[in-house]
Amino acid sequence: MVENRPFLAFLTHLVLIAGVAVIVFPVYIAVVAATHDATAMSSGMMPLWPGAHLWDNLMLTLTHQTPGLPPFWVMAWNSLWMAVIITAGKIAISILSAFAIVYFKFPFRNLAFWLIFITLMLPVEVRIIPTYSVVANLGMLNSYLGLTVPLIASATATFLFRQFFMTIPDELMEAARVDGAGPMKFFRDILLPLSRTNIAALCVILFIFGWMQYLWPMLVTTDRNYYTLMMGVKRMAAVADADPQWNLIMASVVLAMLPPILIVIFMQRLFVKGLVETEK
């Protein structure tokens, strides 16, 4: 639709800008808060312009240990591990199950697919008590396994790969068979390289998903060495008998935002490519 109506253009831009402002303002406040010292923060007035203490706050966050919490880098490491394991695990499992569902004829194939598909309706929040009980019975509390395994099974990614595989012409698989490639060889030599952009797009989404987990890590970890950043930040704000040090909390927040931002910036091109085009 090509229209030339200045008022409409103005209005649409206004709505867009308002939307961006709503999202950006809290982030801006977090960044600003991370640049002031403790006195400025405790004055009761939230400053709206950046101060001069960003570097000090970041250094303090990285070196200073909040009582009751592990050092910052331990929590960052835990978060990173959790996000990476979840991402890798989800992609590995879902691409293989999509491969099985699309390329093999076995009894109850459709049922298998729909069973996977309906787990979309059962995210962790819904099945949290039974899942916790299973994890506890398996002795996986306070471990990376407990943090990640229950979050790995992914209907979304399986569905995405299934849809993608179904767009790949059957002849490609047949040509590979005639060329002497067995199923796993076909998977490795043909499907995997063709799924590259899809995998990249999923990596972005799943890494951020894993990085943002709050509820689940809070449930399965009581050992502070397994605390993740999201939990840590929350705990920093909930100190007893003292004022929370908002400048340091916000400095942690800013640091915690960095990995997802970096991922998005560096994988953006692949991400968009993976969502809009298929290499055929």
Place this chain on the structure above:
Amino acid sequence: MAPIKISQVKKTYQGNVTAIHGLDLDIEDGEMVVLVGPSGCGKSTLLRMIAGLETITDGTISIGGEVVNRKEPAERDVAMVFQNYALYPHMSVRQNLEYGLKNRGTPREEIDRRVNEAARVLEIAPFLERKPRQLSGGQRQRVAMGRAIVRQPKAFLFDEPLSNLDAKLRGQMRIEIRRLQRSLKTTSVYVTHDQLEAMTLADRLVVMNAGRIEQVGKPIELYDRPASLFVAGFIGSPPMNLFKLEALSRVTGQDLSTTLPENTDIVGIRPDRIEAGRGAGLHMFGVVELIEPVGGESHLYVRAEGLDQAVIIVVEGPSTLSEGEVLDFVLPLSALHPFNTATGRRTD
């Protein structure tokens, strides 16, 4: 290189849909056999059964004297060229050609030698490092051919390889496939629905219809003496004129039942065998409805009173007639093909 023997092969799909009804066909070593028929006649299914991409419900297929029913496609040592080329999109042309050889553990020098040779023959050497998507349709087709050639298989299987190309390129590639197959002398099975392609490529032509073979023979034999009404209608362009005997007798005023074999109730004649003017044979006349000048010849559609379809006549050169004129023409008796509707077969 090897002969292919197909005996009593049946294909039944789930739900009891029979695609192929007990089919026999012997393909000789080095021969090019073309399977032709309308869509859904089972020709592709048969090809895919030879390739091993489709299971064989009953009967046997042997390649080089060895029954291959239960063998994987790769073990059958056949190469296939697909309609949509099925090139691996993420691999360069060279990698596409090499893939099958690598999987077979062919030594490096041998792979290079064969790939370079195929690239030279098919004139794709300049594109070896490109990806398939950077190639035109014709070039992709060559690469697909190359992938088959480098394998030096027992047989080539072509599944409508030219139908994605434009008409001009199709003609060109047809000649190339023909030349290549002649020089390599590799047994080939070629599936198409294009009867021109079928006629020009085949050593032997197999016309299929509804899962059965209608007729097998040299293309020109099928053209000159179609064994059934189906073949008569399918082979030849423009198609053979088919008249009900009784209508023809009425229109020409001649009793044909004595001159033609028993049980004949339908008579066919090729459009190019009908002669304009008055001569020996069945004399008719009609109004020229439409003239299609196609260059070296013209196709006339003539409406004769008493016949329910137009008579197609091919005359040489541009026609001097104009639409609406009345034309006298003659069907020579020797050019008539007698058929029976009930059996669908030839009666002489």
